[in-house]
Amino acid sequence: MMRISTHRNVAWWGVAVAFVMVALSVGSGVFAADIQSHAAALTIENTVLSAAQFKTATTNGESFTTQLWRTIFLRDYNTRVVVLGTMLLGIGSGVIGSFLLLRKRALMGDALSHATLPGIAIAFIMMEWFFEDGKSLPGLLVGAFVFGTLGIVCVVLIRNFTRIKEDAALGIVLSVFFGLGVAIMGVIQSMGTGHAAGLESFIYGKTASMLFSDAVLIASVAGFVALLCILLYKEFTLVCFDAQFAGSLGWPVISLDIAMMALAIVITVVGLQAVGLILMLAFLVIPPAAARFWTNDLSRLVVFSAAIGAISGFVGAAMSALVPRLPAGAIIVVVASLFFLISMIFGRRRGVLARLVQHWQLSRKVAEQNLLRALFELGEPTYAHALEKREVPAGDADVPFRALLDRRVWSSQHLMSLVESAKRKGLVRATPDDRYALTRQGLDEAVQVVRNHRLWELYLITHADVAAGQVDRAADRIEHVLGASMVCELESLLSEKAPHLTMPASPHVLVRSRQLSDAHKSTGDSC
Amino acid sequence: MQHDAVSQAVEEGADVSEAQLSDSPLAVRDLTVAYGRKPVLWDVEFAVPRGKLVGILGPNGAGKSTMLKAVQQLIPVASGRVLVFGKPYRTQRNIVGYVPQREAVDWDFPVSALDVVAMGRYAKIGWFRPVTRKHKTAAFEALERVGMGDYAHRQISQLSGGQQQRVFLARALSQDAELYLMDEPFVGVDAATERAIIHILQDLRSAGKTVLVVHHDLQTVEDYFDHVILLNMRVVSVGPTKEVFTSENLQKTYGGRLTLLDQAIHAAAGSGRSA
Numbered sequence: 001m002m003r004i005s006t007h008r009n010v011a012w013w014g015v016a017v018a019f020v021m022v023a024l025s026v027g028s029g030v031f032a033a034d035i036q037s038h039a040a041a042l043t044i045e046n047t048v049l050s051a052a053q054f055k056t057a058t059t060n061g062e063s064f065t066t067q068l069w070r071t072i073f074l075r076d077y078n079t080r081v082v083v084l085g086t087m088l089l090g091i092g093s094g095v096i097g098s099f100l101l102l103r104k105r106a107l108m109g110d111a112l113s114h115a116t117l118p119g120i121a122i123a124f125i126m127m128e129w130f131f132e133d134g135k136s137l138p139g140l141l142v143g144a145f146v147f148g149t150l151g152i153v154c155v156v157l158i159r160n161f162t163r164i165k166e167d168a169a170l171g172i173v174l175s176v177f178f179g180l181g182v183a184i185m186g187v188i189q190s191m192g193t194g195h196a197a198g199l200e201s202f203i204y205g206k207t208a209s210m211l212f213s214d215a216v217l218i219a220s221v222a223g224f225v226a227l228l229c230i231l232l233y234k235e236f237t238l239v240c241f242d243a244q245f246a247g248s249l250g251w252p253v254i255s256l257d258i259a260m261m262a263l264a265i266v267i268t269v270v271g272l273q274a275v276g277l278i279l280m281l282a283f284l285v286i287p288p289a290a291a292r293f294w295t296n297d298l299s300r301l302v303v304f305s306a307a308i309g310a311i312s313g314f315v316g317a318a319m320s321a322l323v324p325r326l327p328a329g330a331i332i333v334v335v336a337s338l339f340f341l342i343s344m345i346f347g348r349r350r351g352v353l354a355r356l357v358q359h360w361q362l363s364r365k366v367a368e369q370n371l372l373r374a375l376f377e378l379g380e381p382t383y384a385h386a387l388e389k390r391e392v393p394a395g396d397a398d399v400p401f402r403a404l405l406d407r408r409v410w411s412s413q414h415l416m417s418l419v420e421s422a423k424r425k426g427l428v429r430a431t432p433d434d435r436y437a438l439t440r441q442g443l444d445e446a447v448q449v450v451r452n453h454r455l456w457e458l459y460l461i462t463h464a465d466v467a468a469g470q471v472d473r474a475a476d477r478i479e480h481v482l483g484a485s486m487v488c489e490l491e492s493l494l495s496e497k498a499p500h501l502t503m504p505a506s507p508h509v510l511v512r513s514r515q516l517s518d519a520h521k522s523t524g525d526s527c
Numbered sequence: 528m529q530h531d532a533v534s535q536a537v538e539e540g541a542d543v544s545e546a547q548l549s550d551s552p553l554a555v556r557d558l559t560v561a562y563g564r565k566p567v568l569w570d571v572e573f574a575v576p577r578g579k580l581v582g583i584l585g586p587n588g589a590g591k592s593t594m595l596k597a598v599q600q601l602i603p604v605a606s607g608r609v610l611v612f613g614k615p616y617r618t619q620r621n622i623v624g625y626v627p628q629r630e631a632v633d634w635d636f637p638v639s640a641l642d643v644v645a646m647g648r649y650a651k652i653g654w655f656r657p658v659t660r661k662h663k664t665a666a667f668e669a670l671e672r673v674g675m676g677d678y679a680h681r682q683i684s685q686l687s688g689g690q691q692q693r694v695f696l697a698r699a700l701s702q703d704a705e706l707y708l709m710d711e712p713f714v715g716v717d718a719a720t721e722r723a724i725i726h727i728l729q730d731l732r733s734a735g736k737t738v739l740v741v742h743h744d745l746q747t748v749e750d751y752f753d754h755v756i757l758l759n760m761r762v763v764s765v766g767p768t769k770e771v772f773t774s775e776n777l778q779k780t781y782g783g784r785l786t787l788l789d790q791a792i793h794a795a796a797g798s799g800r801s802a
Binding site: 231233234238240241244245247248292296301 | 596599600617621625631633636638639643649650652654656658684
């Protein structure tokens with residue numbers, strides 16, 4: 001039957017859309033419920049005031065647990081605005097960040113966020129000049145957007161029209177724009193308008209200064225970004241994976257790249273106030289990088305990344321609301337990197353632990369197969385007889401532990417543990433006088449391994465002109481990993497030397513077991 | 528009849544009239560490409576007949592891959608016209624399939640073999656729409672044609688080099704094109720995969736499709752290709768393999784590069800015997 005995963009992918013996108021929708025509707029619903037009870041025109045002063053009230057309330061004997069409870073369940077209006085806003089920001093940047101990471105443009109996000117600073121400063125000065133109030137957020141964000149775009153354009157121009165590579169171009173743009181921004185900020189301080197006090201929140205981030213209208217802005221931008229990414233999912237995927245092929249289909253690769261970058265700029269700009277331009281990159285890069293450890297499927301990667309972004313945003317903003325001096329941006333990064341660390345270690349697909357376990361399982365399997373082959377070769381005549389007659393191997397194949405130990409280079413503890421685990425699995429049985437033999441089940445597995453080993457040896461001798469004395473070591477490594485199709489191919493290649501399903505004789509003297517095999521006058525030991 | 532007229536005109540180096548070109552799956556006129564001041568392709572001109580396997584041969588740096596990209600307007604072109612069945616390339620994109628070099632993409636990308644093959648359907652699916660079951664089925668069939676049906680849901684990094692190449696081939700097959708442009712599909716694949724790929728190309732030819740293949744191994748040229756284009760910045764020679772793949776032409780194409788020349792002469796000597 002054909003296994004086609006349309007349903008699975010549709011389901012995943014359903015989850016993604018539902019996730020965004022729920023977040024958006026919870027956000028807007030909560031906001032709507034509160035909007036009547038609060039004055040429509042909330043100002044920064046108002047927020048500071050209510051933050052102060054919040055503080056007073058806590059000092060008035062409210063316990064920390066109650067406070068924690070109130071924060072987690074978003075009982076306070078301000079907390080609610082801030083936390084939900086930051087969460088949505090996390091979703092939006094997690095989604096677009098996934099594509100940025102796959103397009104290998106992650107550092108572009110850093111250059112662009114740093115490049116926004118002069119934009120903010122210049123916008124402030126101009127608004128101060130013309131309207132006597134430089135603090136209007138939309139104005140500041142427009143400035144940030146313009147300069148963020150300018151920064152990206154500069155990187156692209158430097159990269160395309162000079163011999164300077166992209167990493168250097170990013171470094172130049174990032175530092176020059178940021179330096180310029182810091183200088184203009186200095187000028188603003190010395191202007192002494194008194195309004196400039198909140199501007200540094202754009203550098204380090206200050207969720208507490210987020211207003212209802214800001215949260216609405218973030219929510220709509222994040223929703224817009226997520227929606228466009230879903231609409232352009234297929235297009236973004238192809239451009240990230242194979243831009244040449246996308247071009248051969250006649251797609252405007254450059255425009256799609258610009259769209260992708262523009263979404264990143266937009267989400268960065270609206271996130272500046274909450275997270276700060278230094279740490280905004282973390283919001284774009286860490287969630288998808290962490291999600292990559294868990295899945296090999298792009299649609300899941302996007303959903304996981306959005307979820308990690310959302311949780312980081314939630315925890316970061318909530319903690320910062322709980323402990324007023326904690327900067328949300330920093331907490332968000334710490335939480336996100338915690339996710340990253342956990343994913344790196346425990347990630348199901350590419351985590352360190354998963355790889356270690358795989359490696360351990362493989363080496364365990366190899367050691368077990370080595371044990372089975374050693375037992376088989378030490379008692380080969382008996383086992384061959386048992387195979388022929390299809391009966392349980394007789395007792396005269398029992399091998400003392402010492403003989404097994406001499407068979408390969410392995411320590412007696414290692415061998416002991418191998419024997420014990422093989423006994424538990426019913427592959428090996430032991431006699432009271434410490435002698436060992438294969439069980440029927442163990443014999444079946446041993447036959448596979450020995451057969452693979454000898455097929456490979458024969459192949460090396462007949463088809464690769466390797467001397468018979470040299471083939472044992474090569475086959476020793478390959479016997480564990482020969483797949484079924486490879487074995488079939490070997491069988492057909494060696495059909496006359498190793499008739500199907502019978503055990504070919506070893507093409508060389510079985511080293512170390514010479515005394516035993518001499519005693520048995522084994523037919524298998526001819527060169 | 529018309530096929531012959533085209534190839535004959537091309538062999539004679541005569542100017543091919545527009546009427547004759549209208550039947551050629553790919554006709555290139557006066558194509559020039561330059562990186563900076565350094566010309567890479569100079570005045571490339573050829574037309575290939577329909578339903579043939581065409582090998583593009585030439586030394587390293589001769590501009591073979593560049594030509595495939597320039598034909599599809601993936602890189603800026605200084606001058607030149609590209610006609611697909613007599614119409615400008617731009618309007619004929621949907622009947623051209625492309626297999627880029629395998630090294631051109633990051634095989635660690637989080638998609639499955641089936642996802643990659645489905646990319647060949649994207650132009651048919653259209654903007655903003657998701658990949659529907661119908662297109663997934665078509666992609667799966669293309670995977671089965673290259674013998675990779677069992678690997679449909681493998682992540683692409685878990686495939687061997689030869690399997691990755693077959694996935695790329697399946698993606699081009701799923702494009703359902705009339706003309707295929709393939710950039711070194713035999714590089715880095717084992718002998719069995721190479722045989723499998725050439726069989727698929729021969730199937731395409733029997734179905735009346737035209738396939739252009741950038742190729743390196745001079746020993747197999749005569750077995751694989753009906754037509755060859757010998758390229759070294761300019762077209763040295765173009766036409767049926769028997770007539771064009773001669774030691775003289777190879778010397779012109781690979782001239783000066785001694786090791787390759789030996790190989791070329793050796794191959795041509797072989798061709799002399801068989802002819």
